[in-house]
Amino acid sequence: MNYTFQFGEILANSDLLLRGLKLTILLFAIAFSGALVCGLFIGLARGSALRVPNLIATAYIEIFRNTPVLVQLIWFYYALPALSGWQPSAFTAAALGLFLNTSAYCAEIWRAGLQSLPAGQWEAGRAIGMSEWQLLRRVAVPQAFSRMVPAFTNRGVELAKMTSIASTITVQELMYEAKMLSTQTFLPLETFTIVAVIYFVLIYPGTLAAYALERRLNSKGA
């Protein structure tokens, strides 16, 4: 076993990979920012005492957490045009699927975070006449959010990995370009090694940040 690696040829095509990388990052940014916000509202519904919103949110969360994201992406790819008559691009379908999927997970983080706030904080806000929305914006979210950041960061890491699945519905992100490159160059070993490293370099800082944030929170709590 003395295979000579030919990384040079892959690196010569780095513009292809770079183009894919841009789309990967775009996919991530759209899905993540959307999910952070949307997750709040689903999480509120999930934690609410109102039967109907609670039921809908619970169903939403359970459906997205108990099916493979690949199936979700494919489903949206076919379902959107069939059900709405609107033919989204593969990118739009993937962004939407990843966004909806991550929203479900973010909802659980929001719910747990908001529920961890001491009851006295809600009461104190109510006692000076705040509306529920003001309470959320001024009292609950600013306090709970910092405790939720590690969990959100972990979610971001999961999402970043998930973006690669968009390649299966022909979104030309990093993984897609890698597949193309590996067949063009006949160098799959080198291509997928390099791409794995690119993903790692991109994602690992997020994990490290989550570790650090968690440690800081724990030491603050102690």
Place this chain on the structure above:
Amino acid sequence: MVDVTSASVPPVLAPPVLAVEGLHKSFGSNEVLKGIDLKVAAGERIAILGSSGSGKSTLLRCINFMETPSAGRIALDGTSIGVEGRGGAITARSGELRRLRTRVGMIFQQFNLFPHMTVLENVMEGPVTVKGMNRKEARATAQDYLKRVGLSDKAEQYPQRLSGGQQQRVAIARALAMEPEILLFDEPTSSLDPELVGEVLDVILGLSKEGRTMLLVTHELGFAYHFATRVLFLHEGRIHEQGTPDEVLKNPREERTQAFLRRFSAFHF
């Protein structure tokens, strides 16, 4: 039963600022308040006594609708809050509740300051967010109230850095900044170390000199004696005895009141 209309109760001349009529509150099958009638005139200071679980907190919390009464009526200046819904419970719109709470301030046993805001921001929060006051004016108001509770120098600190007594004084300033007509205190000194109780009670006594209407739940009988114009003794969800501090604290008529007070043999007036 007790004759609550006896002459010992201060006559109510002006229409009461607060009227509680036939107030009932149940949690599930546990009936905590079993019919409370209470009229509070402007400037009255009412100390509420009673053993743990007698419903003191629940009474205060029903007055500002932190708990929804199961039956009965709560009226401010003669206007009822909410409307009677199904099964006697009162339902009120959230807007009406918010207005009510700007008129009735509450101070908690656990202070409940907002930890992510400085002392000054805590006091400004109500005026700015709820009343829509501009920040400059709110800042001046907040500084005023902080001065009143003797904490001008702590304005830029975060609550965690303050002692319990200081935190409770900030909480009082936060409630005052809303300029409420009535103040509710739920055991404001019960979670304080003994040496910090005095500074909080001094602030509350100071407020009583301004003629504010206040309802205060406390176990500090000596303080209640000096503070109150009227003392209520609550027992199992009913007003068991009421009267002037002298009547209730020095010469209680009811056996239960006497038994309750004997447990505090060590208090001095």
Place this chain on the structure above:
Amino acid sequence: MQYVWDFRPVWLNFGVLLEGLVNTLKLSGFSIGLGLAIGLVLAMGRLAPSRIVSIPATAIIEFYRNTPPLVHFFWYFYGLPILTGISLTPFAAAAAALSVQSGAFFAEVFRGGIISVDRGQWEAGRAIGMSHVQLMRRIILPQAFRRMIPPLMERSFELVKTTSLAATLTYGELVYKAMVLATQTYRPMEIYSTVAVMFFTVLFVASLGMRAVEHRLARRAAR
């Protein structure tokens, strides 16, 4: 626009989907078993006193936790044979990728459980002269095990969902069967909806089961 659902092609080919589901479960079961073994080795490695062992173990764990599984599927299927000269079947490549990646996650669960055991237990074991391995096997792991069960199960559910990526290697698990059927019948909506329901049923029932187990563990711990 009104979409007209037609589930007949699904019922007619339901046997194919069931076969796919069986393959999904086969791949899952195999990878969970192998993944647990790999995870235990990696966790022991990361916790080993010697740095020559702990650094590579840590590197493997962190690398696999922070890279997309799909890349590993392709790496094991298309890349590894070039290195070893042995080509892997789609099943073998998928199982290898899944096992190693889940192993990295399982390792962190094992490690978390192990370090959560009270310091005094380690010291007590050392005080009676136990070796590192004896200590681990006799004292620490039995205590840590109970705490590990819920996260291990959680991670296993993740793995079941990830098996769907084996479709990209043409392994005949549920999603691959669905892809084939979809092109044959032109009824992708109905087929993928059914597949989603099948996954949901399996995973939801499993997570209900997990909650019951968690409940029992909590009760037993309370006693």
